[in-house]
Amino acid sequence: MIQADDFLGRVRKRGFDFYTGVPCSFLTALINRTISDPDLTYVGATSEGEAVGIAGGAWLAGRKPVMMCQNSGLGNAVNPLTSLNFPFKIPMLLIVTWRGQPGIKDEPQHELMGKVTPDVLDAIEIPHEVFPTEADKIDEVLERAERSMNQRSLPYALIMQKDTVADESLNAAAVVAKPGGARTDRRKHGKFPARIDALKLVQEQAPADAAIIATTGKCGRELFTLGDREQQIYLVGSMGCASAVGLGVSLNVEQPVIVLDGDGAALMKMGNTATIGAYSPRNLVHIVLDNGVHDSTGGQGTVSPGVDFAGVAHSCGYATSAIADALPEFAASLREALATPGPHMLHWRIAEGSLEKLGRPTVHPPEIARRLRDFIAGKRA
Secondary structure, X not given: OEOHHHHHHHHHHXXXXXXXXXXXXXXXXXXXXXXXXXXXXXXXXXXXXXXHHHHXXXXXXXXXXXXXXXXXXXXXXXXXXXXXHXXXXXXXXXXXXXXXXXXXXXXXXXXXXXXXXXXXXXXXXXXXEEOOOOHHHHHHHHHHHHHXXXXXXXXXXXXXXXXXXXXXXXXXXXXXXXXXXXXXXXXXXXXXXXXXXXXHHHHHHOOOOOEEEEOOOHHHHXXXXXXXXXXXXXXXXXXOOHHHHHHHHHOOOOOOEEEEEEHHHHHHOOHHHHHHHHHXXXXXXXXXXXXXXEHHHOOEEOOXXXXXXXXXXXHHOOOEEEEEOOHHHHXXXXXXXXXXXXXXXXXXXXXXXXXXXXXXXXXXHHHHHHHHHHHHHHHHO
16 A cells, blocks of 8 residues: 555656546545645546546646546546547546456446456557556556657556555545626527638637637538638547537636537536536636537437527536627627636527538648647747
């Protein structure tokens, strides 16, 4: 058994100081110590997939992130690990617990995942080893992990067994719920604008130093078609994670961060909205482009016609929230959001459909990720 600081001190010396994740009883001591340490950042996520997105955003902003979760939540994280980290080559240290480890009595819901945890990591090509149980073994484990991340630009996992880290009390205030700010309805109830026109407006109004994160599907493809820029990233997968990536970036930079979300994606990880509201990055503008359908897969309807995204954001503590359905109101709401402290939710109702013969980004994902990381680093300097 080790002390939490045995591990945290050594990993901090290697530059890892941004943590996010979802608790597990095996992780209690490590998470408690992380939260209690004023020199470390911990962001509590609502889901493991969200945590991967937050960590990915932190990496884009120049941090070296650690994502912690229970192995039963590993399944939730598989999508972004395979469709965000893998294509964009985003490294991070994963700490995954081993509930249901063969030969150790545990609850029935952990039995199957306990058997297959190493196999799941093997299947998604994430190298792994057991989390160190002796203090004098930590450095050599971290050396292997960091060497792998540097060589492959992909995550490395440490599988934590029961009773690995000694108990730690929690010495930090809970995240305080914040009341939502102004909520406005700018709808004109006319013909909805096309997404391409909404995206063109964003490109026209976005400050030169703004980072722009576009959700998967036709949103990113249309944004690229309008004009590729070094501060834009087009998430080719990891549906639902754009706002989590945006949160990870915005918590680590001063410049504006604009997230271009979709109704289907926002619904998939609605918990991201609660996390954004709780941590309240002042520089984040979260735009939901809502056409009521899964446009990239044939136009199947979503449940968004019955969802008030601005109302959800308001209840989650966003500084402002607004709904609009016409270009002049889109423009006005974006100007106001960029001029005042956030986070802001802009729920824009748009028409179904997209450009005909729509192409795809021709810049490879790893290059897109690294040029955005370099852009952010350059603006910070």
